[in-house]
Amino acid sequence: MTVTISAAVTNVATVTCTACVPSGDVISGQSQVTAGDQAIVRVLPLCGLGDFVWFDANANGIQDAGEAGISNVTVRLLDGSGNALGPTVTTDANGKYLFANLVAGAYAVQFVTPTGYVLTPADQGADDAKDSDADTTTGKTPPVTLAAGTTNLTLDAGMCSRNPRCVW
Numbered sequence: 740m741t742v743t744i745s746a747a748v749t750n751v752a753t754v755t756c757t758a759c760v761p762s763g764d765v766i767s768g769q770s771q772v773t774a775g776d777q778a779i780v781r782v783l784p785l786c787g788l789g790d791f792v793w794f795d796a797n798a799n800g801i802q803d804a805g806e807a808g809i810s811n812v813t814v815r816l817l818d819g820s821g822n823a824l825g826p827t828v829t830t831d832a833n834g835k836y837l838f839a840n841l842v843a844g845a846y847a848v849q850f851v852t853p854t855g856y857v858l859t860p861a862d863q864g865a866d867d868a869k870d871s872d873a874d875t876t877t878g879k880t881p882p883v884t885l886a887a888g889t890t891n892l893t894l895d896a897g898m899c900s901r902n903p904r905c906v907w
């Protein structure tokens with residue numbers, strides 16, 4: 740059977756076999772792995788998380804028409820408990836960012852507010868695709884759960900200028 744995958748993916752292998760120590764000694768109660776044993780490899784559909792930091796000119800916490808992205812903002816990937824996992828990305832010329840090739844699970848992000856900016860209020864309005872999700876103190880979003888093969892592009896951050904400080 741031929742399987743065609745239309746998008747680039749990273750293979751995550753799950754190998755099922757009988758355990759043995761590197762020397763080949765049998766672990767007590769287990770039979771030794773031999774060349775005849777089968778390995779089972781599963782390709783898991785991966786996930787994405789993004790995607791926007793914008794200049795919230797009227798500081799209402801909502802992405803309004805004409806409000807442009809902010810480039811070069813650092814975004815950290817967090818686990819579902821808000822701990823940094825290590826990877827960071829920066830927003831592109833249009834204010835967009837994306838963490839790709841994530842294994843399914845719970846994640847959050849933390850926006851690092853550039854000098855001269857402040858975060859505008861989170862969770863304004865009814866449209867999560869158009870609001871800001873970053874806590875105005877920590878820059879962290881609440882966690883979201885990514886099911887296998889899904890991409891969530893609703894984790895956004897609105898920022899405006901610190902001095903003169905925008906008012907809300």
Ligand SMILES: [Ca+2]
Binds near residue numbers: 795796798802
């Ligand atoms: Ca706005």
Ligand SMILES: [Ca+2]
Binds near residue numbers: 866867871894
């Ligand atoms: Ca949002």
